[in-house]
Amino acid sequence: MKLTDLQTTEERLNLLEKTAEKFADRAQEYDEKGAFPFANFVELKAIHYPALTVPKKYGGLAISLVEMLKMQETIAKYDGSTALSIGWHMGITKHLGEAGAWEEATYEAFAKDVVETGALLNNAATEPATGSPTRGGKPETFAKATTDGWIINGRKSFTTLSPILDYFVVSASIDGTEKVGNFLVRRGLDGVSVAETWDSIAMKATGSHDLVLENVKLKKEDLVQYITPGDKAAQGWLLHIPACYLGIAKAAQTYAVDFATTYSPSSIKGTISDFPAVRQKIGEMELRILESNAFLYTVAKKWDENDEETRQSMKPELGAVKLSIVNNALETVDLAMRIVGARSLSAKCPLQRYYRDVRAGLHNPPMDDMTIMALAANSIEKLT
Numbered sequence: 001m002k003l004t005d006l007q008t009t010e011e012r013l014n015l016l017e018k019t020a021e022k023f024a025d026r027a028q029e030y031d032e033k034g035a036f037p038f039a040n041f042v043e044l045k046a047i048h049y050p051a052l053t054v055p056k057k058y059g060g061l062a063i064s065l066v067e068m069l070k071m072q073e074t075i076a077k078y079d080g081s082t083a084l085s086i087g088w089h090m091g092i093t094k095h096l097g098e099a100g101a102w103e104e105a106t107y108e109a110f111a112k113d114v115v116e117t118g119a120l121l122n123n124a125a126t127e128p129a130t131g132s133p134t135r136g137g138k139p140e141t142f143a144k145a146t147t148d149g150w151i152i153n154g155r156k157s158f159t160t161l162s163p164i165l166d167y168f169v170v171s172a173s174i175d176g177t178e179k180v181g182n183f184l185v186r187r188g189l190d191g192v193s194v195a196e197t198w199d200s201i202a203m204k205a206t207g208s209h210d211l212v213l214e215n216v217k218l219k220k221e222d223l224v225q226y227i228t229p230g231d232k233a234a235q236g237w238l239l240h241i242p243a244c245y246l247g248i249a250k251a252a253q254t255y256a257v258d259f260a261t262t263y264s265p266s267s268i269k270g271t272i273s274d275f276p277a278v279r280q281k282i283g284e285m286e287l288r289i290l291e292s293n294a295f296l297y298t299v300a301k302k303w304d305e306n307d308e309e310t311r312q313s314m315k316p317e318l319g320a321v322k323l324s325i326v327n328n329a330l331e332t333v334d335l336a337m338r339i340v341g342a343r344s345l346s347a348k349c350p351l352q353r354y355y356r357d358v359r360a361g362l363h364n365p366p367m368d369d370m371t372i373m374a375l376a377a378n379s380i381e382k383l384t
Helices: 009-033 038-046 065-078 080-099 104-117 236-262 276-305 308-312 315-345 350-363 368-382
Strands: 121-124 142-145 149-159 167-174 180-186 192-195 209-219 223-227
Touching: 009 038, 009 065, 009 080, 009 350, 038 080, 065 080, 065 236, 065 276, 080 104, 080 121, 080 236, 080 350, 121 149, 149 167, 149 180, 167 209, 180 209, 236 276, 236 315, 236 350, 276 315, 315 350, 315 368
Parallel strands: 121 167, 142 167
Antiparallel strands: 142 149, 149 209, 167 180, 180 223, 192 209
């Protein structure tokens, strides 16, 4: 059965849930070894998950932002690393198809590859010297024009999904100019390699290694887009990030509530869920989950239902969603661990993985300080 053959969101979510349930059984092993979850992606490709955000005219389903986030959250409940990884492909593919950012022939060829083979794409923008691309640093990766194309050299860090990406969208400064462009780099080209540098204690199975480019020859048309570093445009697709951390928070909540309602030490009657202190923590978790759920899907629905002008006014809201949900997730996992107690620190307990993984959200874009400054500016602007 393929997701692209199903008619309703509910049917698609049910099939995805059945597929993703198996990810939970493998998540601990992948985390312990820092290994990439190849099997998970084989199964996601088998149900045509990567094609869901491809426009309908190229064979995809062009699902809404709301549906995409629900699906990403579903995967994250079972394996946060897999969800965050595939979320970049899903969101970028959706954005490019809707915005018409590339020449149609280039995007069409890519989109058909996704539909036919499950090909995967991600941006490669971060560099050690420039930091987060959202802060506007000019890339040290350089592309030099030749008579028939480009030669590109550089190194990118945090290239999530690098073990299985078919396409890298690489930001590079254009030699001899002040311009910066995005270049479409195919995995099989000479000079393209991945250096296995990912040693993070959070999101260990995302394969976020370094991409190394050594005299890589590209065609002229592989310059797919000129960009402005630190572009201020609103990007709804980035909500896949908070959706991932909300899914992890829900997994932590489920684990803690199940523990509290079944654990009965010999010193008491009933279970620890009868204790007021435990109930207080359960209620606080539920409050954070309800707040996050409402905020995420209200803003996503607003994005889906409005035109580009309205969408571009939503950047402060989009940042606020990410900030709020990630910080709520941090607090939810902490509360879950307080309920479970010292057992939550066991290497066999998934809560310790959830605790590490949600902290990664603090370092995904947009950064909290930038969001707060944007919210302050928006508030001041309303009154002046």
